[in-house]
Amino acid sequence: MDRENGIEARWMTWHEAGDEIVDLRRRAFVDELGWSERWVRHARDPEGLHLCAVSGGKIVAVISAYLYEPGAPELADAALPDVDGWTVQLGKRVEVAEHRGHLVSARIGTSMVRQICESLRPARFFLLLLQNGHPHLVDRYARRGFARYGDVGSGDDALTVMTVEGEEALEEFHLKNRRVDRETASGDDPIPVPSLVRFLAGTGRGDLLAADRLGAENLYLESLPPGDELPRLSAQGRLMLAEQRPRLAATPFPPAPASLLDIGSGPGDYLAAIAGETPFAGYRVQGVEPAPELLARARAAFPGHTFRPGSAYATGEADSSHDVITAHFVLVHLRSPDLALLEMRRVLRPGGLLYVVDGDNTSFRGPDVIRHVVETYNHGYAGDRLIMKDLPARAAEFGFQPVRRFATTMRNTGGTGPVFGPDEIRLGRKESWSLLSFLREWGGGTEAYREAEEHYFGTECEISMNVETQVYRLGSAG
Ligand SMILES: C[S@@+](CC[C@H](N)C(=O)[O-])C[C@H]1O[C@@H](n2cnc3c(N)ncnc32)[C@H](O)[C@@H]1O
Known part of the structure; x- marks a missing residue:
């Protein structure tokens, strides 16, 4: 029409x-x-x-x-x-x-x-x-x-x-x-x-x-060395688990026995943590991860769970083989979210749930000098930092209907230790800046980044950004 x-x-x-x-x-x-x-x-x-x-x-x-x-x-x-x-x-x-x-x-x-x-x-x-x-x-x-x-x-x-x-x-x-x-x-x-x-x-x-050609690409690790990322991911995982508990509880996951596939499971901590949450009791849980070093870390640290090599574009899983797919801080690192959606549609059984968590860079609020660096990064990074805004429309094309959508605003107005409020988390100034560490790795050498950092630590400026959780059900026509 x-x-x-x-x-x-x-x-x-x-x-x-x-x-x-x-x-x-x-x-x-x-x-x-x-x-x-x-x-x-x-x-x-x-x-x-x-x-x-x-x-x-x-x-x-x-x-x-x-x-x-x-x-x-x-x-x-x-x-x-x-x-x-x-x-x-x-x-x-x-x-x-x-x-x-x-x-x-x-x-x-x-x-x-x-x-x-x-x-x-x-x-x-x-x-x-x-x-x-x-x-x-x-x-x-x-x-x-x-x-x-x-x-x-x-x-x-x-x-x-x-x-x-x-x-x-x-x-x-x-x-x-x-x-x-x-x-x-x-x-x-x-x-x-x-x-x-x-x-x-x-x-x-x-x-x-290009599912196979793209499968060899890891934009996340190209910009962030795994050595630096492991401690940051663990800290982020602990924070996100607390944020996610009410989100997970409010989502109508299918009852056990059921099978969950986590895409881009990295070092495995986050998957191991959510696997212990009530909605997934009795679930078979499995992660796929393309980076060999992160996969080895996940296997060694969590021998009770299954982790396999695979990418969001080619998971290596059978058709309709999972009831739930999760992707936690992964979609923004993909060059082609559409190709990943096609693969998710293939692997999820009709009626199954897709559960996506990621930062929404379009929601960044802060002084112009910092916003400018964030926006430059959004445009210069080959992954799609704006995907959470576009996802509802793009997911709909692949037969995913919206089930739940939550936003948590991360603010830099907390003290020591995170303060959880309804739909918000307040962090200390230093911790908040470290959540933007991707900017340092990417634009750290630039004048614009130095100016932004100086402004941030030299003033009492407030910044915030949303982390979104979007849940979709795969329609039976798939
Ligand atoms: C920010 S980390 C998140 C890891 C984990 N999900 C967590 O929340 O701790 C991004 C992950 O996506 C993985 N990744 C990068 N490109 C990918 C792709 N094409 N398919 C699947 N995972 C990918 C990275 O190797 C890394 O493990």
């Missing part, structure tokens, strides 16, 4: 939308711009990704992308050498004249790139610009992170090839684009874009998704 502004975004197969897309391209490229008919169709359109903006039942804008495996002949045509992984070509976006200037195609374009970066993890992007088309586009794409790679063809068909490749350039491109995407998605007239992961999984193309 169309939204208030009359526009809805949809991923569409070529079978559904091909005729309409061809018609739209012909009007824009051939009739208006005078290009040759050959630009209307792309040999890979049938298996391409097509993100459409639909209004009144008609496609008003579309952007297409094409995936090439190493060795694909099209890469040689563009004079591109092989790379290890997918190459993604971004096609030219098209919109009907009435919708130009309303940023519709820009909105779907940034979302498409963001979702491809998060869930397909390509090794390269490229695009082809007709030299006689729009010469100014070379500069525009250069500002977005594309580098001019070379020229192919001649005469009216001469093309400029622009690429983004190499890990660093791709990451910078992704983070910059994600920031623009977040800004437009929270603007006045956002067009929510559905999940590419769900679309691919639902159309039998889940094999394109």
Whole structure:
């Protein structure tokens, strides 16, 4: 159904939308711009990704992308050498004249790139610009992170090839684009874009998704060395157990016997602690953790529990094998929460509960000088520090219905030892700052961080941030 502004975004197969897309391209490229008919169709359109903006039942804008495996002949045509992984070509976006200037195609374009970066993890992007088309586009794409790679063809068909490749350039491109995407998605007239992961999984193309490639990534440990983190995690675990007790008691967990899977269980302390809580009496409890050093620590410290290697994207568990999934301070460290949701949907039995706890960075309150460092971090970290705000909508796409939502505000206005109030915990100044330790590890060397720290310890400023608990039930249609 169309939204208030009359526009809805949809991923569409070529079978559904091909005729309409061809018609739209012909009007824009051939009739208006005078290009040759050959630009209307792309040999890979049938298996391409097509993100459409639909209004009144008609496609008003579309952007297409094409995936090439190493060795694909099209890469040689563009004079591109092989790379290890997918190459993604971004096609030219098209919109009907009435919708130009309303940023519709820009909105779907940034979302498409963001979702491809998060869930397909390509090794390269490229695009082809007709030299006689729009010469100014070379500069525009250069500002977005594309580098001019070379020229192919001649005469009216001469093309400029622009690429983004190499890990660093791709990451910078992704983070910059994600920031623009977040800004437009929270603007006045956002067009929510559905999940590419769900679309691919639902159309039998889940094999394109990067579950295995992403499984080797641990953004958390890349920025925080485990040696420093172990004592901090234990202290955080003790605090969170006290915070969580009433939350756990207020959640309708299924009765025992039942099975609980904890994703990203780290050193295991927190899982071992909650396993002893009343709602989980008689449960079979198991953790999965990708970091070998944390997994070894968990196994050694808690031999009575089972810990296995595995990531949120590929847990290694059987379909519908668990009644409850927990993820405690893990989701914000994932590049692709959607891929994790897909895996959780697979592993949870229909009717089972997903129980997520994490910091909500959008709720940070404090002086500008500190807020600035937090926001810079949110944008520069490849994990999704803003996921708790987006999770209800994203989880809904995977069939998770909200059951409970709690927020606890962590404040720095306590004394020695935490003070627990309804929906809040007051900590000492020093302890509160250490909860923001991720900022030090990440931006500790920067002038902005030093200023923020100096301000914090040199004034009586107050800061606060929420930790959210969100509980979902997997619908029986899954
Ligand atoms: C902040 S720690 C939380 C650990 C534990 N859940 C706790 O509350 O003490 C984040 C954990 O997520 C794990 N992690 C990082 N990337 C992951 C991924 N892709 N899948 C699953 N876990 C991941 C880290 O190795 C680490 O154990």
